[in-house]
Amino acid sequence: MSGTAQTAPASADTTAAPALEASNLAKSFGASRALKGVDLTIHAGEVVALLGENGSGKSTLVKILSGYHEPEPGGSLRMNGVDVPLPVPLGQARTVGLGFVYQDLGLAPNMQVVENLFVGRRVNGAAGSFSRINWGAERERAREIFERYGVDLDPGAQTGRLRPTSQALLAIVRAAEELHDYRRAHERGGGVLVLDEPTVFLPEHEKVFLFDLVRRIVGEGFGVLFVSHDMTAVREIAHRAVVLRDGAKVGDVAVASASDADLIELVSGHRLDRSTIEQATTYGSQAAVETSGEVVLSVRDVRSGRVRGVSFELRAGEILGVAGLLGAGSEDLPYVLFGDAEGSSGEVRLPDWSGDVSELSPARSIGLGMALVPADRKQQGVVPDLPVALNMLSLSLKNFMQGGFLRVDRLIGTANQRTETYDVRPRDASLNVAALSGGNQQKVVLARWLEQGPRVLLLHEPTQGVDVATRHQIYELMRARAAQGVAILWVSTDFDELATVSHRILLCAHGTIAGTLAPPYARDRITSEVYSATARGAGREVTTAP
Amino acid sequence: MTTNVNTPADERPAPSPSGPGGGSRPTAFSRVFNARVAEASMLPIAFALVIVGFGIARPGTFLQWSNFTSIFGLNSTQLVLVMALLIPLTNGDLDLSVAELSGMTGILVGWLNVNHGWAIVPAILVALAVGVLCGAINGWIIVRFDVNPFIVTLAMGSVFDGIAFWLPNQQTIPGISPKLTDWTALHHILGIPLDFWYGIVIMLVLFYVLTFTPFGQRSLFIGQSREVARLSGFRVSSTRFWAFVAAGFIAAISGVINDGILGAATPQNQGNLLLAVYAAAFLGFTTIQPGRFNAIGAGISVYFLAVAVNGMNLLGAQTYIQSLFYGVFLVVAVVASRVINRRRAASAARAAN
Numbered sequence: 001m002s003g004t005a006q007t008a009p010a011s012a013d014t015t016a017a018p019a020l021e022a023s024n025l026a027k028s029f030g031a032s033r034a035l036k037g038v039d040l041t042i043h044a045g046e047v048v049a050l051l052g053e054n055g056s057g058k059s060t061l062v063k064i065l066s067g068y069h070e071p072e073p074g075g076s077l078r079m080n081g082v083d084v085p086l087p088v089p090l091g092q093a094r095t096v097g098l099g100f101v102y103q104d105l106g107l108a109p110n111m112q113v114v115e116n117l118f119v120g121r122r123v124n125g126a127a128g129s130f131s132r133i134n135w136g137a138e139r140e141r142a143r144e145i146f147e148r149y150g151v152d153l154d155p156g157a158q159t160g161r162l163r164p165t166s167q168a169l170l171a172i173v174r175a176a177e178e179l180h181d182y183r184r185a186h187e188r189g190g191g192v193l194v195l196d197e198p199t200v201f202l203p204e205h206e207k208v209f210l211f212d213l214v215r216r217i218v219g220e221g222f223g224v225l226f227v228s229h230d231m232t233a234v235r236e237i238a239h240r241a242v243v244l245r246d247g248a249k250v251g252d253v254a255v256a257s258a259s260d261a262d263l264i265e266l267v268s269g270h271r272l273d274r275s276t277i278e279q280a281t282t283y284g285s286q287a288a289v290e291t292s293g294e295v296v297l298s299v300r301d302v303r304s305g306r307v308r309g310v311s312f313e314l315r316a317g318e319i320l321g322v323a324g325l326l327g328a329g330s331e332d333l334p335y336v337l338f339g340d341a342e343g344s345s346g347e348v349r350l351p352d353w354s355g356d357v358s359e360l361s362p363a364r365s366i367g368l369g370m371a372l373v374p375a376d377r378k379q380q381g382v383v384p385d386l387p388v389a390l391n392m393l394s395l396s397l398k399n400f401m402q403g404g405f406l407r408v409d410r411l412i413g414t415a416n417q418r419t420e421t422y423d424v425r426p427r428d429a430s431l432n433v434a435a436l437s438g439g440n441q442q443k444v445v446l447a448r449w450l451e452q453g454p455r456v457l458l459l460h461e462p463t464q465g466v467d468v469a470t471r472h473q474i475y476e477l478m479r480a481r482a483a484q485g486v487a488i489l490w491v492s493t494d495f496d497e498l499a500t501v502s503h504r505i506l507l508c509a510h511g512t513i514a515g516t517l518a519p520p521y522a523r524d525r526i527t528s529e530v531y532s533a534t535a536r537g538a539g540r541e542v543t544t545a546p
Numbered sequence: 547m548t549t550n551v552n553t554p555a556d557e558r559p560a561p562s563p564s565g566p567g568g569g570s571r572p573t574a575f576s577r578v579f580n581a582r583v584a585e586a587s588m589l590p591i592a593f594a595l596v597i598v599g600f601g602i603a604r605p606g607t608f609l610q611w612s613n614f615t616s617i618f619g620l621n622s623t624q625l626v627l628v629m630a631l632l633i634p635l636t637n638g639d640l641d642l643s644v645a646e647l648s649g650m651t652g653i654l655v656g657w658l659n660v661n662h663g664w665a666i667v668p669a670i671l672v673a674l675a676v677g678v679l680c681g682a683i684n685g686w687i688i689v690r691f692d693v694n695p696f697i698v699t700l701a702m703g704s705v706f707d708g709i710a711f712w713l714p715n716q717q718t719i720p721g722i723s724p725k726l727t728d729w730t731a732l733h734h735i736l737g738i739p740l741d742f743w744y745g746i747v748i749m750l751v752l753f754y755v756l757t758f759t760p761f762g763q764r765s766l767f768i769g770q771s772r773e774v775a776r777l778s779g780f781r782v783s784s785t786r787f788w789a790f791v792a793a794g795f796i797a798a799i800s801g802v803i804n805d806g807i808l809g810a811a812t813p814q815n816q817g818n819l820l821l822a823v824y825a826a827a828f829l830g831f832t833t834i835q836p837g838r839f840n841a842i843g844a845g846i847s848v849y850f851l852a853v854a855v856n857g858m859n860l861l862g863a864q865t866y867i868q869s870l871f872y873g874v875f876l877v878v879a880v881v882a883s884r885v886i887n888r889r890r891a892a893s894a895a896r897a898a899n
C-alpha cells in the first residue's frame with residue numbers, strides 16, 4: 001500500500017451514462033473570459049484530475065459545479081444521464097449528486113467526530129427537529145462507516161484534536177456518505193466527489209492514507225474530480241487528467257501514458273528542460289552579485305509551520321520574487337518575517353538589528369523599517385468603513401496632533417494630496433474605503449506603508465482582485481521605489497506578474513528555497529520550473545519518510 | 547490492503563460524559579478520568595465543599611433539610627430563567643431581555659387576574675403568549691435586520707421593564723388567585739415545593755433538546771461556525787429566530803412561577819436576577835459537558851450560587867452581598883469558560899503537530 005504502482009485505471013465503466021457530463025461551461029467576469037466553453041466528463045469509478053495554474057479557470061469550473069457561479073447560457077450538466085438545470089442551487093449540490101471537500105474541510109473543531117460526520121442529516125426541516133437522536137446507534141453506525149472505508153477514527157473524539165490528515169479523511173468520508181444518502185434517496189447510482197486541493201496542507205508521507213480512501217470510494221462506483229497542483233498525487237490516483245489554461249481545455253490525457261514533463265508542459269505551455277534549473281542556480285547567483293545594492297535583509301534557516309528552513313539575501317533596490325504553489329510555504333513567509341507567526345525560528349539580519357525571528361513582532365518590525373502588505377485586503381489591509389484619510393495615514397497620526405487635538409482638516413488635506421501622488425480615485429480622502437474599487441483600495445494600503453519610508457517591503461499577492469490598469473500602476477510604483485533603494489520581497493502565485501517585476505526569482509517548494517531562476521523571465525517558464533521543483537521535492541520527501 | 551491511519555495515542559481522546567460522547571473505550575478510561583472528568587466535576591466538588599464549609603460554620607441552621615427545601619423552592623424562578631438563555635447562547639446569541647420579560651409577564655398575570663378579574667388560567671395563557679410574542683419580536687428584529695442581539699435585547703429589556711412598572715402604576719398587585727400559589731409553592735413532592743419540579747422538568751427538556759435532537763445539533767454548529775452551518779445547508783436565521791421565541795416562552799413561565807412563590811406581582815429591578823442567571827449559565831459551561839452551554843450544568847450552578855448566598859446570609863452578610871457575589875462569579879465563570887476553550891485549542895494544536 002505504499003506510494004507506488006496503483007496507477008492503472010480501475011475498471012471505469014465507460015459503457016453506461018457518465019456520472020458527470022458537462023458541456024460548454026462558460027463564465028465571464030466583466031471583460032475577461034474566465035472559462036471559455038469547457039466540456040468535462042467523469043465516468044463512474046474514475047478519478048479525473050483537474051490541472052491548471054492560478055487563473056486557468058479551474059476554480060471557476062469548480063464554483064459552477066457547486067452553484068456558487070451561474071454559468072453563461074448554452075452550458076449543460078447531466079448527472080448519471082439525468083439533466084440538471086443550471087445553475088446548481090447553492091448549498092444544495094448534494095441533492096444532484098455532487099459532494100465537495102474543500103481545502104478548509106468545513107468541520108466544526110469543537111464538536112465530536114460523529115457530530116461532524118452526520119451534520120448533513122440534521123438539515124431536514126421542522127418535522128423531525130425534535131425527534132430523538134440515538135447517539136449510541138449513531139456512534140455504532142459511524143464505526144461501521146469508518147471500518148468500511150478503512151480509516152481509524154474514534155467517533156467520540158473531538159474533531160479539532162485530530163491530526164490534519166485524519167480531519168481530511170473525516171471530511172472525505174462525510175462527503176462520500178452524503179453521496180450514498182443521495183443514491184438511497186433517488187434509488188439510482190452515480191454521484192461525483194469533488195476534492196478541491198485536499199492534499200495541499202498535509203505531510204507528504206501521510207497522503208497515502210488519503211489516496212487509499214479515494215480508491216475505496218472509487219471502488220463504490222463514484223466518480224472523483226481531483227483538483228490539485230500536486231503532480232505526485234495526480235500520478236498516484238488519477239486515471240485521466242484534464243488540463244485548463246487561460247480558461248480553455250488544452251489537454252485530456254490518460255495519466256498512465258503521460259510523463260510528468262508532458263503534464264507540466266500542458267499546464268504551463270512550456271517544454272521543460274531538465275538542465276535549466278541547475279544552470280539557473282549558478283546563473284542566478286551571478287546575477288545576484290551583479291546587483292549592486294548592499295544586503296538589507298538576510299534570512300538564515302527560518303522555520304515556522306509550513307516554512308521549513310528558508311535562507312536568502314535581499315539587497316537594496318532589488319525586487320525579489322518568490323514563486324511557489326499553494327502550500328509550499330511561500331504564502332506564509334512575509335508574515336513570518338514580519339513577526340506575525342507563532343513558534344517561528346531562524347536568524348534574521350537587518351541593518352540595525354539581528355537576532356532570532358521569534359523576537360520580532362509587527363510593532364518591532366515596523367520600527368526596524370519593514371512593511372507588510374497582506375494578501376487579505378478586507379481582513380488585514382484596510383478598515384473599509386473608515387475614510388481613506390484615516391486608512392492612509394493611520395501610522396503617522398501623531399504628525400497631525402496639535403495641542404492634544406487631532407487636526408482632521410490637515411489630515412484630510414494631506415491625504416487629498418496623497419491621492420494625487422498615488423493616483424487614488426476618486427480624489428476625495430474623506431470617502432470611506434469601502435466606496436473605492438479593489439484597485440484603489442490596494443493603492444491606499446500601499447500608500448500607508450510607503451508613507452513610512454520602509455527599507456524592506458514585504459508584499460503578498462499585492463495585485464489580487466485588482467484590475468489590469470491599476471496592476472501596471474502598482475508595478476511602476478514598486479519599480480520606482482526599488483530604484484530609490486527600497487528592497488522588495490514579492491510573494492505571488494501570479495507568475496505573469498513575477499515575470500514582469502522581478503529582478504531575481506526564488507523557487508519555493510515544500511517549505512524551502514529549491515533554487516534561483518535566471519532571467520529571462522516568462523510565465524510559462526516559471527510555471528514549469530515551479531511544478532517540476534515541487535514534483536522532485538515530493539519524490540525526495542516520500543523516499544526519506546520513515 | 548490495510549490502510550489504517552496510525553493514529554497517535556493523543557488522537558483518541560476521551561469522550562466526554564456528554565450525550566454524543568458516552569461511547570468510551572476502556573483503555574482510555576484512566577486518562578479520561580484524569581483530564582475530562584476532573585474538569586467536568588470541578589463545580590460539583592466546589593458545591594460539596596461549600597455545603598461542608600457552611601455546615602461546619604452554622605450547623606444548627608444551614609444544615610436543616612427545611613433550609614434546603616426553601617432554597618430549592620425559592621430559587622426555581624432562576625432555575626427556569628437560566629434555561630431560557632441556553633438555546634440563544636448555544637447559537638452564539640446573547641439575550642439580555644429575559645429577566646425583564648420574566649418580570650413583565652409576572653405583572654401581566656396579576657394585572658389581568660386582579661385588576662381585570664380574569665380567571666387565573668386564561669391570564670397565565672395570555673402571559674405565556676405574550677412571552678412568545680416578545681421573543682418573536684426580538685428574534686425578528688435581530689435576524690431580519692442583522693443587528694447585534696446584545697443591543698437589541700438590552701433595549702427590549704428596557705421596554706419590558708417600562709411596561710412592568712406602567713401596568714400596575716408602580717404598585718405591587720396583591721391577592722393573585724391562591725390556586726396559583728397552591729400549585730407552585732404550597733404543594734410538595736418529597737417535601738420540596740412543586741415549582742422546583744417544574745424547573746427540573748424544563749431543565750430535562752432542555753437537556754434533551756440540546757443533546758439529542760437535530761435542532762440542538764443545528765444550534766451547536768451555528769454557534770461554533772456560522773460558515774460551516776450555512777455550507778451544511780442549515781437555515782441559520784430561522785434557527786436563531788426560534789431560539790429567541792423559545793427564550794421568550796420559558797422566560798414567561800418563570801414570571802408566572804415567581805408570582806406563585808410571592809403570591810403577588812411586584813414591579814422591581816431585575817438586574818440582580820439577570821446577573822444571577824448569566825453567572826449560572828457560564829458556570830454551567832465549565833461543568834458536566836465542559837465547553838458547551840448545558841442544561842444540567844446550568845441547573846447545578848443556579849443552586850451552587852443560591853446555596854452560597856444563603857450561607858453567607860446565615861453568617862450575617864447583608865443583602866448587597868448578592869450583587870457583589872453574582873458580579874464576581876459572572877466574571878470568574880466567563881474567564882473559566884474562556885480558559886477551557888483556550889486549553890482545548892492548545893491541546894488541539896499540540897495533537898495536530
